[in-house]
Amino acid sequence: MTWPRRSGTWLATRAAVVVVFLAAVQAGVQTRLINPLFVATPTTAIAGAARGLANGTLGGPMLTTLYEVAVSLVLSSVAGLAVGYLLWRFTDLGRAYEPWVAGLFAAPLILLYPIPLVIFGRTTTAVIAQATVMAVLPVILYTRQGLAGIDPPLLKVAAVYRLRHWQALRHVFLPAAAPTLVTGLRLGLIYILVGVVSVEYLASIGGLGKTINFAYLQFNMAEVYSAVTCVFILAAVLLAIVGRLQWMVRR
Amino acid sequence: MKLTSTRAVRIGTAVVALGGWEAVARSGLLPGTVLPPFSSVVAALYDLVQQSSTWFQFYVSIWAIGLGLAIGAGAGLVVAAVIGISASVWRTFEPLLYYAGSLPKIIILPVLLLYLGTGIYSKVGMGAVSAFFPVAITTAQSMREVKGTYIRAARSLGAGPLRLVTNVYAPAAIGPILSGLRLGLAVAVTGVLLAETSVASAGVGYQAMQYYDNLRIADMYALLLLVLLAAVAANSLLGWLIRHVTRYSQATERVFFT
Numbered sequence: 001m002t003w004p005r006r007s008g009t010w011l012a013t014r015a016a017v018v019v020v021f022l023a024a025v026q027a028g029v030q031t032r033l034i035n036p037l038f039v040a041t042p043t044t045a046i047a048g049a050a051r052g053l054a055n056g057t058l059g060g061p062m063l064t065t066l067y068e069v070a071v072s073l074v075l076s077s078v079a080g081l082a083v084g085y086l087l088w089r090f091t092d093l094g095r096a097y098e099p100w101v102a103g104l105f106a107a108p109l110i111l112l113y114p115i116p117l118v119i120f121g122r123t124t125t126a127v128i129a130q131a132t133v134m135a136v137l138p139v140i141l142y143t144r145q146g147l148a149g150i151d152p153p154l155l156k157v158a159a160v161y162r163l164r165h166w167q168a169l170r171h172v173f174l175p176a177a178a179p180t181l182v183t184g185l186r187l188g189l190i191y192i193l194v195g196v197v198s199v200e201y202l203a204s205i206g207g208l209g210k211t212i213n214f215a216y217l218q219f220n221m222a223e224v225y226s227a228v229t230c231v232f233i234l235a236a237v238l239l240a241i242v243g244r245l246q247w248m249v250r251r
Numbered sequence: 252m253k254l255t256s257t258r259a260v261r262i263g264t265a266v267v268a269l270g271g272w273e274a275v276a277r278s279g280l281l282p283g284t285v286l287p288p289f290s291s292v293v294a295a296l297y298d299l300v301q302q303s304s305t306w307f308q309f310y311v312s313i314w315a316i317g318l319g320l321a322i323g324a325g326a327g328l329v330v331a332a333v334i335g336i337s338a339s340v341w342r343t344f345e346p347l348l349y350y351a352g353s354l355p356k357i358i359i360l361p362v363l364l365l366y367l368g369t370g371i372y373s374k375v376g377m378g379a380v381s382a383f384f385p386v387a388i389t390t391a392q393s394m395r396e397v398k399g400t401y402i403r404a405a406r407s408l409g410a411g412p413l414r415l416v417t418n419v420y421a422p423a424a425i426g427p428i429l430s431g432l433r434l435g436l437a438v439a440v441t442g443v444l445l446a447e448t449s450v451a452s453a454g455v456g457y458q459a460m461q462y463y464d465n466l467r468i469a470d471m472y473a474l475l476l477l478v479l480l481a482a483v484a485a486n487s488l489l490g491w492l493i494r495h496v497t498r499y500s501q502a503t504e505r506v507f508f509t
Contacts, residue, residue, distance in 0.1 A: 013343045038365045106486045108441040111448075111456070114463045114471060119285055172350045191354045197355040202449055209357070216361035224269035228358045233353055 001071030030164030040225040048226030049233070056197060058211065062230050065196060068127050069238065075128070076135035077185055083136070084143025084184075105137040113199045124206050124243035142184025159243035160177045178249040186242045193235050208234070274408060287469035293471035303318070305458070305474070309481075312443060312455040313372050319378020324432055325388030332416045335391030343390070352384030356442055358423035374446045374454065379440030382435035389431030426497035433489045440482055473487045 022042040028034040029041045052058025087094035113130050120126035154176050158168035200209025208231050215223035269289050275281060276288035299305045333338045363376040382391055405419045447456025455478055462471035
């Protein structure tokens with residue numbers, strides 16, 4: 001069924017699938033099979049995105065969104081790695097809190113977005129708070145899981161070399177747990193993207209989400225699709241960076 | 252011994268957190284519109300569960316979630332059956348599905364509102380789009396992991412593609428498929444309720460925003476608490492069901508989609 005091909009060929013096949021899909025939408029809109037009032041042609045959307053990024057009408061919101069994502073990512077990674085480490089180091093705490101963290105992670109926390117709005121007002125801080133709370137949970141869970149899943153012989157190696165705890169952490173434990181840690185960070189990034197764009201859209205604050213909501217309220221569908229294209233681009237770049245990181249630590 | 256220390260930590264944390272909440276709220280450091288005392292949230296919760304209007308909003312949301320999940324998961328299963336059967340097709344589509352599944356679904360809400368209206372069907376649409384990806388990805392992925400010997404055995408006995416899907420892949424992959432449905436339910440709940448907080452005239456999300464707009468913050472906290480409890484309960488119920496159905500299978504449960 002499968003035959004050996006280079007990864008470049010896979011990439012080309014995938015690109016072809018995307019191009020065919022976009023071409024079908026383009027044809028559908030131009031032949032009015034798809035209502036042109038509701039759906040902009042992909043060429044319009046992409047040209048609009050390029051124009052908006054160049055003149056700043058979309059570039060500005062994109063930078064705001066990027067700023068919110070970046071701050072949330074730093075906060076949730078630092079807090080998540082620290083708490084995950086503590087839950088691993090102090091097993092009693094880990095046993096007590098891990099089911100709670102897992103339970104919260106399974107809950108639709110994005111629905112709590114009115115709470116940061118109430119606390120911080122309609123500011124980018126509220127967006128960052130919501131995204132950070134959502135993203136910190138997978139980082140905690142995967143950090144603890146990664147550290148707890150280290151091969152016991154590695155723990156013995158660290159003991160044999162009489163490494164201090166911090167030395168062992170830096171040279172043995174963290175490298176050994178790195179793949180799981182990065183999986184947690186990748187999950188965190190996905191939750192941040194969802195949290196940031198959703199709160200921006202729903203509360204009309206900040207960056208691209210707000211742009212999409214405003215454009216929709218003005219029935220400016222070309223602008224909606226251009227802004228959606230920008231969200232695609234932003235998410236693709238960030239996910240590719242984390243995917244690259246994941247690939248590096250797996251080697 | 253260990254169990255008691257775990258329990259002590261938990262009870263201690265709960266007492267400190269709730270007591271701290273109550274103390275900060277009562278101290279007047281924060282206005283009551285930001286942080287109502289825990290006791291008044293509990294009182295609001297007690298009132299809410301006695302109002303039939305609360306349960307009507309739940310009924311509307313559950314209906315939208317159920318219909319959305321059915322449509323999204325149904326489409327996900329069909330797509331998975333088509334692309335999961337061949338390794339090449341799967342390898343082509345997997346990253347695309349992963350990527351599309353990771354995007355915030357809220358960005359298509361304007362399109363759904365235009366096509367399906369501001370009533371319940373745009374919420375059903377959000378639920379369906381949300382649920383589609385985890386179901387399609389987990390199902391197709393688990394089909395790729397079905398042992399080749401089973402498939403060759405069925406083929407040599409003359410099974411066509413349809414028989415392969417219904418008689419070999421489906422029973423072998425039932426555990427991961429149910430896990431995919433569980434994830435699908437979780438994201439459908441999110442999609443539907445978020446859409447309800449945007450443009451809607453009924454549903455739990457709509458009700459929460461009504462409380463927010465009228466500054467009935469204690470009522471809003473109580474309703475959100477009720478929603479989270481219901482979501483966690485539904486999730487653990489499905490988890491229990493999955494363990495029950497797959498209690499004889501050797502495969503370990505894995506989370507593919509995130």
